[in-house]
Amino acid sequence: MMNIIKKKIFIVCDSSRSLLDFRGRLIEKMQQYNQVYVFTPKIEQESVRSRLKELGVITYESELNGSNVSILSDLKFIFSLYKLIRKIKPDIFFPYTFKPVIYGSFLAKICKVKLIAPMLTGLGYNFTNNSTSNKLIVKITRLLLKLSLKPNPRLNIIFQNKDDSERLIELKILSKKHQVYVVNGSGVDLTHYNYTKPATSPITFLMVSRLINAKGIKEYYDAAKLIRARFPQTVFKLIGPYDSNIDAIHPDLYSEIAKGDVIHYIGQVDDVRPDIENASVMVLPSYYGEGVPRCMLEGMAMGRALITSDSVGCRETVNPDPERANGFLIPVKDAKALANKMEHFINNSDDIISFGNQGHAFARSKFDVNLVNTELFKIMQLQA
Known part of the structure; x- marks a missing residue:
């Protein structure tokens, strides 16, 4: 020995x-x-x-x-x-x-x-x-x-x-x-975050983040409003704490989110897996300066397609090989671009499954x- x-x-x-x-x-x-x-x-x-x-x-x-x-x-x-x-x-x-x-x-x-x-x-x-x-x-x-x-x-x-x-x-x-x-x-622990086939009816977008400006909370809210005006059956969920961080979102925005008319705000949870399992696509429009965002890795491990920012750390989670696409990169602070990619998944629900499968393979090989x-x-x- x-x-x-x-x-x-x-x-x-x-x-x-x-x-x-x-x-x-x-x-x-x-x-x-x-x-x-x-x-x-x-x-x-x-x-x-x-x-x-x-x-x-x-x-x-x-x-x-x-x-x-x-x-x-x-x-x-x-x-x-x-x-x-x-x-x-x-x-x-x-x-x-x-x-x-x-x-x-x-x-x-x-x-x-x-x-x-x-x-x-x-x-x-x-x-x-x-x-x-x-x-x-x-x-x-x-x-x-x-x-x-x-x-x-x-x-x-x-x-x-x-x-x-x-x-x-x-x-x-x-x-x-x-x-x-x-x-x-x-x-990401692939034995803890197990692959499940994404649900596509209703199509559900999930964001997991602290409620701070640089994570793109307002962009997510604005994109959700745009989509729900055209596709009212679409579901938007948000998990994460609202605390006294120096970059915390404005109380007015928090009040709008907490109403639940546009986004279902869940708050902080100890285990995100049930919510990821019930989601179709993971979203993170962050411009914070991430390392590699953990929520995206968890989503990939469980077979979820991604929409995230073309910004530091976030871009690492989207496979640059178009043949193995697992998600979309969008410009920072661009709610319309985010809504556009959400609409892509609504109109092409098969991509939710295929992108999710490719994301799971990407997580297995790299993360x-x-x-x-x-x-x-x-x-x-x-x-x-």
């Missing part, structure tokens, strides 16, 4: 929901021959807490809010994280999402962690040319990221698409001195979580 050296792996994130939803299979694989520690915001779901305990993962909770700007909250997080790194003395430090990456990478260098593997799961608002974010916050975020990712032989930076790494090179945050790796998103996790193990110099 191969002699495997047990390592201490420290994972830091800004959402407890993402731990098992996005990294569950990775944590299972890591914990098999190593000891995994996680530092996560308060765990609200008892199922998450019990599963981490069952796996033997050692868990610490923070008060970090990844979406909002709070200097006091961030300072408390930095101090707590520093103490934990000193206490755990990890062999591998794996932060993902912005604040954990920025603060954690910097602290891990100070604490001389042997291997630091930050994963940027999308660049968000602050790295687009036409960002509407506060200019000072944009400037500070970019500066902090540059400082935290300063070249270091112990630093392996992970991206979920090539566009993001190229954007940071363009902004001179990264250079050729950096060790950069690209993996195919978070991957299978086992393939992605194998790549991550290589980057983190872990033995499988």
Whole structure:
């Protein structure tokens, strides 16, 4: 039997929901021959807490809010994280999402962690040319990221698409001195998200997203209004939380959506599979700056056709081979283009089935979580 050296792996994130939803299979694989520690915001779901305990993962909770700007909250997080790194003395430090990456990478260098593997799961608002974010916050975020990712032989930076790494090179945050790796998103567990034949009567469009402007909520609502005026039997559903994010949609738009006249708003759910199963087509008109949007991968795995934006991260989910088409790319902020592609599926319902089948095959060949996790193990110099 191969002699495997047990390592201490420290994972830091800004959402407890993402731990098992996005990294569950990775944590299972890591914990098999190593000891995994996680530092996560308060765990609200008892199922998450019990599963981490069952796996033997050692868990610490923070008060970090990844979406909002709070200097006091961030300072408390930095101090707590520093103490934990000193206490755990990890062999591998794996932060993902912005604040954990920025603060954690910097602290891990100070604490001389042997291997630091930050994963940027999308660049968000602050790295687009036409960002509407506060200019000072944009400037500070970019500066902090540059400082935290300063070249270091112990630093392996992970991206979920090539566009993001190229954007940071363009902004001179990264250079050729950096060790950069690209993996195919978070991957999707094809044994958990099983293929089902899409329903086409009634044709149902589903969007899964936080209710923030940059995800294209208004574009989805406007396109749904256009379609329902001509095809009143068409169903539109929306899953996702409405919270205090700095880019949250306007309360008036939320009120219109919540009425249910145009879109059936479901809110946040713990398991999206039943709703995907009842959907015909998955929609995400995002211009947020995604890594690779998870909801699109889940839809593909379950055999659903896609309509998404020709924007960073989103475009990764649509096969560029026209012979293996699994969906459509539309221009950003274009509700009419979105409605046009929705109408295509209404008038060509056979494409819902064929695009869905091709999307499932695309997910199997490129986004299978086992393939992605194998790549991550290589980057983190872990033995499988």
